[in-house]
Amino acid sequence: xxxxxxxxxxxxxxxxxxxxxxxxxxxxxxxxxxxxxxxxxxxxxxxxxxxxxxxxxxxxxxxxxxxxxxxxxxxxxxxxxxxxxxxxxxxxxxxxxxxxxxxxxxxxxxxxxxxxxxxxxxxxxxxxxxxxxxxxxxxxxxxxxxxxxxxxxxxxxxxxxxxxxxxxxxxxxxxxxxxxxxxxxxxxxxxxxxxxxxxxxxxxxxxxxxxxxxxxxxxxxxxxxxxxxxxxxxxxxxxxxxxxxxxxxxxxxxxxxxxxxxxxxxxxxxxxxxxxxxxxxxxxxxxxxxxxxxxxxxxxxxxxxxxxxxxxxxxxxxxxxxxxxxxxxxxxxxx
Amino acid sequence: xxxxxxxxxxxxxxxxxxxxxxxxxxxxxxxxxxxxxxxxxxxxxxxxxxxxxxxxxxxxxxxxxxxxxxxxxxxxxxxxxxxxxxxxxxxxxxxxxxxxxxxxxxxxxxxxxxxxxxxxxxxxxxxxxxxxxxxxxxxxxxxxxxxxxxxxxxxxxxxxxxxxxxxxxxxxxxxxxxxxxxxxxxxxxxxxxxxxxxxxxxxxxxxxxxxxxxxxxxxxxxxxxxxxxxxxxxxxxxxxxxxxxxxxxxxxxxxxxxxxxxxxxxxxxxxxxxxxxxxxxxxxxxxxxxxxxxxxxxxxxxxxxxxxxxxxxxxxxxxxxxxxxxxxxxxxxxx
DNA sequence: CTGAAAGCGCTAACAA
DNA sequence: TTGTTAGCGCTTTCAG
Numbered sequence: 031x032x033x034x035x036x037x038x039x040x041x042x043x044x045x046x047x048x049x050x051x052x053x054x055x056x057x058x059x060x061x062x063x064x065x066x067x068x069x070x071x072x073x074x075x076x077x078x079x080x081x082x083x084x085x086x087x088x089x090x091x092x093x094x095x096x097x098x099x100x101x102x103x104x105x106x107x108x109x110x111x112x113x114x115x116x117x118x119x120x121x122x123x124x125x126x127x128x129x130x131x132x133x134x135x136x137x138x139x140x141x142x143x144x145x146x147x148x149x150x151x152x153x154x155x156x157x158x159x160x161x162x163x164x165x166x167x168x169x170x171x172x173x174x175x176x177x178x179x180x181x182x183x184x185x186x187x188x189x190x191x192x193x194x195x196x197x198x199x200x201x202x203x204x205x206x207x208x209x210x211x212x213x214x215x216x217x218x219x220x221x222x223x224x225x226x227x228x229x230x231x232x233x234x235x236x237x238x239x240x241x242x243x244x245x246x247x248x249x250x251x252x253x254x255x256x257x258x259x260x261x262x263x264x265x266x267x268x269x270x271x272x273x274x275x276x277x278x279x280x281x282x283x284x285x286x287x288x289x290x291x292x293x294x295x296x297x298x299x300x301x302x303x304x305x306x307x308x309x310x311x312x313x314x315x316x317x318x319x320x321x322x323x324x325x326x327x328x329x330x331x332x333x334x335x336x337x338x339x340x341x342x343x344x345x346x347x348x349x350x351x352x353x354x355x356x357x358x359x360x361x362x363x364x365x
Numbered sequence: 366x367x368x369x370x371x372x373x374x375x376x377x378x379x380x381x382x383x384x385x386x387x388x389x390x391x392x393x394x395x396x397x398x399x400x401x402x403x404x405x406x407x408x409x410x411x412x413x414x415x416x417x418x419x420x421x422x423x424x425x426x427x428x429x430x431x432x433x434x435x436x437x438x439x440x441x442x443x444x445x446x447x448x449x450x451x452x453x454x455x456x457x458x459x460x461x462x463x464x465x466x467x468x469x470x471x472x473x474x475x476x477x478x479x480x481x482x483x484x485x486x487x488x489x490x491x492x493x494x495x496x497x498x499x500x501x502x503x504x505x506x507x508x509x510x511x512x513x514x515x516x517x518x519x520x521x522x523x524x525x526x527x528x529x530x531x532x533x534x535x536x537x538x539x540x541x542x543x544x545x546x547x548x549x550x551x552x553x554x555x556x557x558x559x560x561x562x563x564x565x566x567x568x569x570x571x572x573x574x575x576x577x578x579x580x581x582x583x584x585x586x587x588x589x590x591x592x593x594x595x596x597x598x599x600x601x602x603x604x605x606x607x608x609x610x611x612x613x614x615x616x617x618x619x620x621x622x623x624x625x626x627x628x629x630x631x632x633x634x635x636x637x638x639x640x641x642x643x644x645x646x647x648x649x650x651x652x653x654x655x656x657x658x659x660x661x662x663x664x665x666x667x668x669x670x671x672x673x674x675x676x677x678x679x680x681x682x683x684x685x686x687x688x689x690x691x692x693x694x695x696x697x698x699x700x
Numbered sequence: 701c702t703g704a705a706a707g708c709g710c711t712a713a714c715a716a
Numbered sequence: 717t718t719g720t721t722a723g724c725g726c727t728t729t730c731a732g
Binding site: 074077078079081091098110118124125127128130144145146254258280284286290309310312313315 | 409411412413418419426433436441442445449450453459460461462463465477479480481504506589615621625644647648649
Binding site: 378379380381382385391392393394397416418419420421422 | 717718719720723724725726
């Protein structure tokens with residue numbers, strides 16, 4: 031392991047001089063500079079970032095904690111991709127810790143990142159309860175930004191999407207197509223996005239006079255497989271409904287599969303819609319009607335908040351935009 | 366920022382004692398231990414991992430470099446998910462650096478991770494040429510494992526999948542179904558997996574007497590969108606073919622969409638197959654016939670190689686297994 | 701413009 | 717069993 035001292039000796043100067051030419055802060059004589067660069071090349075020196083960060087107390091890392099519950103969705107790749115992208119756009123690197131499946135693991139993950147002296151950490155939490163989150167935020171020496179979740183206690187530490195409003199938009203569309211009895215497949219609980227979406231669904235149903243919404247609710251776990259089974263369960267339940275709204279695209283896609291298998295053409299006999307605007311939805315037959323979620327903006331805002339380049343509170347009010355494709359049709363059965 | 370010294374003072378002991386109780390290595394008197402724990406709780410002390418790693422020269426980080434060219438595929442989530450999983454199974458954390466779109470960026474990413482003193486780094490490279498990679502490996506102070514690419518120069522630093530063999534398996538199946546003129550949609554170059562798959566496709570075609578394989582080749586970039594367009598181009602080309610093989614599932618799915626739009630039923634009028642066994646393929650109509658790639662095993666081997674818990678050279682010989690579903694049928698047209 | 705020396709927060713001999 | 721002392725590799729005063 032070649033250190034700065036080795037380079038210094040090789041160049042016949044002191045450690046501090048080497049440090050200076052590397053950081054370009056102080057002024058160093060050109061000839062000396064050349065000498066140092068030559069020594070660096072000869073020795074194959076690579077600065078140790080741990081030592082550097084320890085000395086400067088500055089970090090080039092931004093942490094991200096995600097539950098692996100969302101690992102299989104398209105949501106995950108988009109999130110990670112954009113997180114990496116924006117971090118690097120600001121000369122930082124993304125460091126990643128798995129929140130696994132429990133609040134304890136999620137806390138561990140956050141703790142690890144904080145102790146790694148990240149400049150900040152983004153948390154896509156599924157298990158830590160809000161008050162606990164608020165406590166972590168207030169006690170943390172570095173900014174902690176909570177993703178996809180509203181935090182009353184510290185709004186500027188949360189970047190979220192208004193899933194309730196998004197779900198309303200979708201329900202309005204469905205109802206405008208004449209659907210009244212709309213079934214809902216929810217994701218695994220607890221999940222803020224699911225809760226909000228489900229609530230809007232129920233509220234809209236009630237507002238339109240459907241009062242047995244419970245009978246139209248099915249349970250999934252975000253996976254296609256679970257959407258497939260949830261749709262089967264719904265069908266088996268014997269309830270009347272003309273549309274199925276799933277809490278994400280994957281489940282919607284699974285549901286379509288199940289409906290088709292039962293001889294129900296989509297959208298002719300049954301309409302289906304999802305959330306997230308997963309890439310694959312466009313290539314399905316029928317192409318999936320969905321709600322596009324501005325993940326990219328959310329992450330960008332989070333990163334900028336961490337690095338203090340963004341103070342725009344408006345960014346927390348995202349709600350998504352409807353993407354109309356083929357999987358929703360007009361309601362056939364007049365009720 | 367509360368340091369170990371603060372804790373020591375608070376407990377009325379020395380730094381080393383605190384360090385000892387924290388690491389549990391040396392024996393410390395129970396009462397002193399209690400004192401220290403109390404002090405830790407009171408001060409809210411969190412060990413600084415940078416300092417710790419600098420002092421011990423041990424790291425709990427494993428790096429991963431990926432080109433963002435693969436970010437949108439299902440390949441990506443599986444890779445990252447499993448990488449995180451196996452790292453954590455071995456008490457390490459995954460740290461992530463974007464290889465972006467050039468060899469220079471990929472080298473930067475590797476360099477960063479090495480300088481962060483990772484225990485090792487896994488590289489899913491798309492741009493750095495093999496000889497360069499070999500050089501990096503030989504000069505690196507920590508193990509560098511190249512993913513998904515054969516490396517003649519240093520076989521024990523490469524964990525790859527035999528894509529040529531995998532493609533042969535698929536071609537054998539297609540030909541067994543009676544297909545002779547099989548079109549191929551390739552991914553963006555350069556890509557070792559694509560090159561191998563394409564070569565096997567061509568060799569098999571030639572072996573079966575088809576000598577104008579060039580006319581049956583279309584260019585994609587791994588995305589569904591590109592598969593869609595490639596299939597359109599193939600159709601527009603006016604060539605006869607009864608099956609389309611795409612270098613990955615996403616392109617295969619895109620191709621199916623285009624074929625359907627042209628009134629070609631899959632698999633009745635045209636067969637389609639892909640590679641990777643993306644989750645979504647199962648829920649498509651028709652469900653996609655594909656080749657399952659043992660990504661999980663590949664990553665596991667890589668992580669274990671880095672941590673020296675695996676010396677089994679057999680693990681480098683993975684080739685994947687055929688997953689027969691509905692998108693390939695018997696060739697209708699006798700030629 | 702450059703070098704000496706102290707310090708970042710922790711660990712690890714070595715003594716006591 | 718515990719404290720003292722030197723580092724780990726880098727930055728950063730402070731002198732010169």
